[in-house]
Amino acid sequence: DAGVIQSPRHEVTEMGQEVTLRCKPISGHDYLFWYRQTMMRGLELLIYFNNNVPIDDSGMPEDRFSAKMPNASFSTLKIQPSEPRDSAVYFCASSFIPAPTGELFFGEGSRLTVL
Amino acid sequence: KNQVEQSPQSLIILEGKNCTLQCNYTVSPFSNLRWYKQDTGRGPVSLTIMTFSENTKSNGRYTATLDADTKQSSLHITASQLSDSASYICVVGSRTGGGADGLTFGKGTHLIIQP
Numbered sequence: 001d002a003g004v005i006q007s008p009r010h011e012v013t014e015m016g017q018e019v020t021l022r023c024k025p026i027s028g029h030d031y032l033f034w035y036r037q038t039m040m041r042g043l044e045l046l047i048y049f050n051n052n053v054p055i056d057d058s059g060m061p062e063d064r065f066s067a068k069m070p071n072a073s074f075s076t077l078k079i080q081p082s083e084p085r086d087s088a089v090y091f092c093a094s095s096f097i098p099a100p101t102g103e104l105f106f107g108e109g110s111r112l113t114v115l
Numbered sequence: 116k117n118q119v120e121q122s123p124q125s126l127i128i129l130e131g132k133n134c135t136l137q138c139n140y141t142v143s144p145f146s147n148l149r150w151y152k153q154d155t156g157r158g159p160v161s162l163t164i165m166t167f168s169e170n171t172k173s174n175g176r177y178t179a180t181l182d183a184d185t186k187q188s189s190l191h192i193t194a195s196q197l198s199d200s201a202s203y204i205c206v207v208g209s210r211t212g213g214g215a216d217g218l219t220f221g222k223g224t225h226l227i228i229q230p
Contacts, residue, residue, distance in 0.1 A: 004158070033216060042222040043159075043204070045214040056215035091158055100146045100208025100217030106158030 004107035006092050012113045018080040021110045023092030024073055029105070031098055034067055034077050035091040037109070043091070049075065050098070082114045117142040119207050119221035127227045132195055136224045138188040138205035146208040146217065150179050150190050153202045153223070162190070162203075192226075200228045 005024040013019055025032045034046040047057040052069045060067070064083070069075040079086055089109045095102035119140045128134050140148070147166050151159035163172045163179040165188070171180050176193045192199055205221040 043220040045216050045218070048216055058215055093158075100210060103149075103161055103164060104159075106160070108156075108158045111156075 004092055004094050004105055006090075006107035006110050008110055009108060010111045010113075012115065013082055014115050015083055016081040017114075018078065019082045019086075019112060019114075021077040021090050021092075021112070023075045023077070023107060025075070025092070025094030026096075026105055027073065029094035029096050030072075031095045031102065032069060032075050033093040033095075033099075033104065034075070035093065035106075037089045037091060046077070046090075048099075079112075082112075084114045087112055087114050117207075117209065117219045119205055119219050121203075121205050121221040121224050123224060124222075125225040125227070127229060128195055130195055130197055130228050130230050134192050134195060134226065136190045136192075136203050136205075136226070138190070138221055140186050140188070140205070140207045140219070140221075142186075142207040142209045142219050144209055144211060145183060145186075146210050148179075148181055148188050149206045149208070150177070150188075151204040151206060153204060155201070159204055195228045197228050197230060200226060202226070 007022045033048040035043045037043045046059045047067045049069045067077045089111045091106050091109045093104040093106045122137045149164045150162040153159040165172050165181045178191045181188045202223040202225050204223040207219045
């Protein structure tokens with residue numbers, strides 16, 4: 001399996017623009033997670049899905065953030081409008097067994113810079 | 116409050132030397148503890164997962180220990196190689212604590228191996 005695939009790997013945009021990050025989980029994994037990583041706060045859970053259904057989005061910082069999972073092989077994280085404080089690395093991860101038991105498999109991340 | 120504290124924040128050692136990274140946690144109830152390795156610009160990759168009944172687990176030159184009584188874990192790297200240069204993240208799982216995913220992440224130890 002190719003692992004969790006994220007795109008784009010790098011995104012530079014200007015404040016106010018819409019940003020869409022994409023993720024393809026490992027086939028057969030029913031759980032998909034979106035994390036944000038910064039130097040100050042480390043890895044933080046934004047939202048996770050089970051069988052394409054959002055289970056908990058309490059980590060989504062503001063209404064500017066939204067996530068969807070239209071099918072088992074694709075998810076998006078959208079930021080609209082983007083702000084400089086959104087600059088971070090965004091990771092998608094998937095697992096076969098639910099957290100906290102299941103092992104998480106992370107993608108390579110999308111590094112977002114908002115100018 | 117559930118917390119995972121890692122020390123040191125950063126460490127520089129010479130190639131071939133051994134080192135030990137520390138992880139202290141206050142997460143309760145405890146389910147498991149994981150160590151991840153994160154190369155620069157990459158996603159975290161799991162090294163070990165330990166449950167309550169396990170007090171040591173090895174993965175090649177990496178050996179993790181767990182003392183559930185004192186709520187401490189360590190990651191020992193033997194005969195370090197340049198490829199060990201990375202951040203090492205300690206993550207504690209709890210069925211009722213932590214984030215919505217039941218996981219509490221440390222901020223990591225940044226390890227640099229010098230030739």
